[in-house]
Amino acid sequence: EPEVTQTPSHQVTQMGQEVILRCVPISNHLYFYWYRQILGQKVEFLVSFYNNEISEKSEIFDDQFSVERPDGSNFTLKIRSTKLEDSAMYFCASRQGYQNQPQHFGDGTRLSIL
Amino acid sequence: EDQVTQSPEALRLQEGESSSLNCSYTVSGLRGLFWYRQDPGKGPEFLFTLYSAGEEKEKERLKATLTKKESFLHITAPKPEDSATYLCAVPIQGAQKLVFGQGTRLTINP
Numbered sequence: 001e002p003e004v005t006q007t008p009s010h011q012v013t014q015m016g017q018e019v020i021l022r023c024v025p026i027s028n029h030l031y032f033y034w035y036r037q038i039l040g041q042k043v044e045f046l047v048s049f050y051n052n053e054i055s056e057k058s059e060i061f062d063d064q065f066s067v068e069r070p071d072g073s074n075f076t077l078k079i080r081s082t083k084l085e086d087s088a089m090y091f092c093a094s095r096q097g098y099q100n101q102p103q104h105f106g107d108g109t110r111l112s113i114l
Numbered sequence: 115e116d117q118v119t120q121s122p123e124a125l126r127l128q129e130g131e132s133s134s135l136n137c138s139y140t141v142s143g144l145r146g147l148f149w150y151r152q153d154p155g156k157g158p159e160f161l162f163t164l165y166s167a168g169e170e171k172e173k174e175r176l177k178a179t180l181t182k183k184e185s186f187l188h189i190t191a192p193k194p195e196d197s198a199t200y201l202c203a204v205p206i207q208g209a210q211k212l213v214f215g216q217g218t219r220l221t222i223n224p
Contacts, residue, residue, distance in 0.1 A: 004157075033211065043158065043201065045211040056208055091157050093212075100146040100165065100205065103212060105157035 002026045004106035006092050012112045013082055021077045021109045023092030029104075030097035032075045034067065036060070036088040037108075043091065049075065079111075087113045116141045118204055120215035128223050130191050135218045137202035138184040145210070147185050149178050150201040152217065158201055192222045 005024045013019045025032050034046040047057045049067055066078045075094075079086055089110050093103040121136045139147065146165045150158035162171040164180035171178045175196060177188045187200055199219045203212040 006157075031210070035212075042216045043203075043212075043214040045213070048211055056211055058211075093157075095210070100163065100210070102148050102160045102163055103210075104160055105150075107155075107157045110155075 004092055004094055004104055006090075006106035006109050008109060009107070010110045010112070012114065015084055015113050016081050019079050019082055019111065021079075021090050021092075021111070023075045023077075023106060024073050025075055025092065025094030026096075026104060027073070028096065029094035031055075031095040031103075032067075032069070033093040033095070033103060034077045035091045035093060035105075037091065038088045046077075046090075082111075082113045084113050087111055116204070116206055116213050118202060118213050118215040120200075120202060120218050122218060123216065124219040124221070126221045126223065127189075127192055129193055132188070132190045132192070134189070135187040135200055135220070136184060137187070137215055139202075139204050141204050141206070141213070143207060145205050145207065147180055148203045148205070148212065149185070149187055150203065152199045152201055158203075161200075189220070192220075194222045194224050196220065197222045 007022045032049040037043045045058050047061045048055045064080045068076050089108040091105050091108045093105045095103045118139045149161040152158045162178040167182045169180050175190050179186050199217040201217045203214045
């Protein structure tokens with residue numbers, strides 16, 4: 001069964017450094033998302049991406065964050081200057097495109113900021 | 115504000131002991147509700163989509179139901195492998211970002 005894959009599974013970075021989280025969505029999906037989950041808290045929406053542009057972003061997704069789909073398969077989340085509070089699990093998800101189709105999630109990248 | 119609330123936060127059952135998890139929501143213009151299972155250190159795994167009040171979906175020992183204000187996930191004769199956190203989420207209009215509840219951490223003791 002097709003699945004969303006994310007790399008790396010764990011990333012440890014010094015505060016202030018840039019980090020890029022990578023995702024390969026399911027191949028025939030059209031909508032792409034990033035969510036994060038701080039330990040013990042809800043899964044929360046960061047950004048959605050469709051037709052090569054951001055379609056919606058949350059208040060969390062400030063100028064330090066950016067997303068890109070550099071080719072036909074990868075979808076990346078970049079954090080330019082990491083802060084301690086960016087430590088969380090980051091999940092990528094994709095959706096086929098039909099109305100109300102479920103989003104399918106990868107297993108996440110655990111980001112630890114020191 | 116669109117909100118999703120799940121109860122209880124944690125539930126411990128004996129193997130074979132049936133129970134229900136609750137998800138209540140306040141969303142304008144509901145466009146469906148999703149149930150996911152999340153194992154420790156993993157991403158949410160899709161279980162069910164419910165579109166309209168009165169709808170039911172089943173998968174093995176799980177059955178999900180939907181009313182106009184809440185959804186229930188019924189678990190019948192659970193096994194230890196059903197231990198996980200169960201999340202419900204509703205899609206919001208537009209790009210259909212998901213708003214999640216905080217989850218119910220279910221533990222099934224053998």
